Amino acid sequence: FETVRDGKGVWFISGGSLGDVMESMGYAVATDRLWQMETYRRSARGRLAEVFGSSQLSTDILMRTFGYSDQELFDGFDSLNREEQIIVESYVEGINKRIDEINANPTLLPFEFLALGFTPAYWDEADVLAWMALLLRQFDCEAFKTGQIDNLALYQQLGMAKFNDLRWVNDPEALTYIPSAAPQAMMKAAPAITAQEAAAPAP
Numbered sequence: 001f002e003t004v005r006d007g008k009g010v011w012f013i014s015g016g017s018l019g020d021v022m023e024s025m026g027y028a029v030a031t032d033r034l035w036q037m038e039t040y041r042r043s044a045r046g047r048l049a050e051v052f053g054s055s056q057l058s059t060d061i062l063m064r065t066f067g068y069s070d071q072e073l074f075d076g077f078d079s080l081n082r083e084e085q086i087i088v089e090s091y092v093e094g095i096n097k098r099i100d101e102i103n104a105n106p107t108l109l110p111f112e113f114l115a116l117g118f119t120p121a122y123w124d125e126a127d128v129l130a131w132m133a134l135l136l137r138q139f140d141c142e143a144f145k146t147g148q149i150d151n152l153a154l155y156q157q158l159g160m161a162k163f164n165d166l167r168w169v170n171d172p173e174a175l176t177y178i179p180s181a182a183p184q185a186m187m188k189a190a191p192a193i194t195a196q197e198a199a200a201p202a203p
Contacts, residue, residue, distance in 0.1 A: 003028065018083065019090040026094025034098065035112040038120055041127050044134035051116050068133060073126035088125050095123045 001016025003024040011028040013021050030037060042048045046063035048056035068076070077088065099120055102108045106119075113119055155163045 019086050022087050022090035023094040023097070026091035027097050028094070030095040030098035034095075034102075034120060035110040037095070037131075038113075040131050040134060041123070044130035045127070051118060063134075068130060070126055073129045076129055077125045085125075088128050092123050092125055092128060099123075 001014060001020045001024070003011065003013050005011055011024075013024045013028070016024070039048075042051065043059070043063065044067065046060040046067060049060050077085065080088070099122055102120070109119065154166065158166075
């Protein structure tokens, strides 16, 4: 298999097994965004104050209060099927491959680590699952505000073909961002319809 960047720095992964692809993806993300990954990991595990000081104690306490313990995270990993475990394991291998390169050549270390005086520790499967849980907490709550829950119910009720008649999967005229306080007319959204309305018999 092959992992290359194009002229604009975008990674392309081709060929290989599922494990190969996910390892390459973990390596690519760690190469470009290791510091961002570190802040997410520390946020998810309640360890921000270790590097940012006491101002982050309340955040760490909150995360350690309602976050998952190491045992819960590893139990969660054990509950995954083998294919899902390979995805997580291989992603971790890719991240750690990049950390190995940094350890061998410290000039590759992102500036933020140098500024704060520490080097990244190796990742494990629990780190990835904790990060995923953090992202779900941050973004899934939006589903209740933007109609995603109704969309899911409608999709399950109608199936792909009929769902596409009501929800545009590919709308070339749709905005690629959401401006603050955007007028509804600008959003070009289809009229809201719940699964219950869709299932109601025609008059």
